Amino acid sequence: MPTSRTGSATPRVTKRRVETRNRLLEAAGQVFAERGFGRATVEDVCERAGYSRGAFYSNFASLDELFFALYTSQSSALVAAVAQAVAVTPPGVTLEQVVDRVVATLPISRESHLLNLEFAAYALRHSEIATSFAAHRRALRDSIAPILELGLLAGGLAVTAGRLDQIARAVAAVQDGMFLQELLEPGNADLPTLRRKILVEVITAGG
Amino acid sequence: MPTSRTGSATPRVTKRRVETRNRLLEAAGQVFAERGFGRATVEDVCERAGYSRGAFYSNFASLDELFFALYTSQSSALVAAVAQAVAVTPPGVTLEQVVDRVVATLPISRESHLLNLEFAAYALRHSEIATSFAAHRRALRDSIAPILELGLLAGGLAVTAGRLDQIARAVAAVQDGMFLQELLEPGNADLPTLRRKILVEVITAGG
DNA sequence: GGCGACTGATACAGTACTGTATCGGATACA
DNA sequence: TGTATCCGATACAGTACTGTATCAGTCGCC
DSSP, X not given: OOTTOOTTSOOOOOHHHHHHHHHHHHHHHHHHHHHOGGGOOHHHHHHHHTOOHHHHHXXXXXXXXXHHHHHHHHHHHHHHHHHHHHHXXXXXOOHHHHHHHHHHXXXXXXXXXXXXXXXXXXXXXXXXXHHHHHHHHXXXXXXXXXXXXXXXXXXXXXXXXXXXXXXXXXXXHHHHHHHHHHHHOTTOTTHHHHHHHHHHHHHHXXX | OOTTOOTXXXXXXXXXXXXXXXXXXXXXXXXXXXXXXXXXXXXXHHHHHTOOXXXXXXXXXXXXXXXXXXXXXXXXXXXXXXXXXXXXXXXXXXXXXXXXXXXXXXXXXXXXXHHHHHHHHHHHHOHHHHHHHHHHHHHHXXXXXXXXXXXXXXXXXXXXXXXXXXHHHHHHHHHHHHHHHHHHOTTOTHHHHHHHHHHHHHHHHHO
């Protein structure tokens, strides 16, 4: 059997193919955010990306597969970004600085939040995905935990690992909840400030 | 022109019609929660309700209209429930009791939360609905504000109206965020407890 | 620079959903 | 109890989407 026989298993990964795939992923992010995954069609994504449906089916077996690929891509990028932020954080930072860093690192765009809603909704309806989604969120909490601990230590507060995870959960909850409020009331300029305030309160109260 | 001429304007509201409408609404809640609004079809709702598509179009012009009717119905019911809880709350309750009351009043079922996600996602994509959705959330905050104030006063804390609204926002954010975590990790029995803990912290820290 | 492999455009069949039109039968009311 | 009203079942046409099959042009590799 010849080594590079028909691509049934692994089509050669050419530059062109990578480019196509990436543009499809990017277009999918926009379309899913705009219309919602449930209302998005293969045609929508192709039109946005500037490809035909042939190109799509050459790269993905279905919309579901593309959706999952997008989710994987986004979440690994996010974890990497958080890890990077933690790595460059010096010891001795104040709690306010920690909150600023966390807020600055986590995604802020309308599109990313809408996508997150889509991912969450999808996960809640597909238990196998829910497991993966929950694991991803745990990874995120584990990533920000060290930076939170730094801020607490700077304030003279020491906490157990279990308590730290609870604080990380509270931070995640406030982030999710407040960001939804901000999206619903884009005209309310006080909300970002309020969000930071609540985050600081939640962290200090937890320590 | 005869008064009760053709139903073009207002079809007579018979008992039968009310029943049909209610069963369609109930079925819609289940179907939208299960499949998501984007994936739900008129046929799905009819099948679940035990009616034919003719019955559906006799009562609603489109799925969108049914969706909005469901949203209206649910949100007014929720506001009423909260108002009722506030009305029967005696002065002098502790903060923990207040939290318990708030938690007990706000919707808890998986279905109601999934529906809320659908409503939020829809609102974020339709600005005219977003306004209405935001107004509804404001009404809810305004409803729980008095009960929160009661709890704070019992602890000897007095707050301004503005500060009270900020606390209500924090409570809403924690509720939304923590409930999502609970749904994603149904096996984690510690989360409801943690949610109460965070709620208490957020309220006291705000006072 | 030429050849073979593969990408992505186009065409097509099949399916699913929507919305309307029609009509039998149930229901409210005298 | 009779009857006019209208509810809701069924049938149908039109549309949109999916997934596959085919093929021309292009790219990678020697």
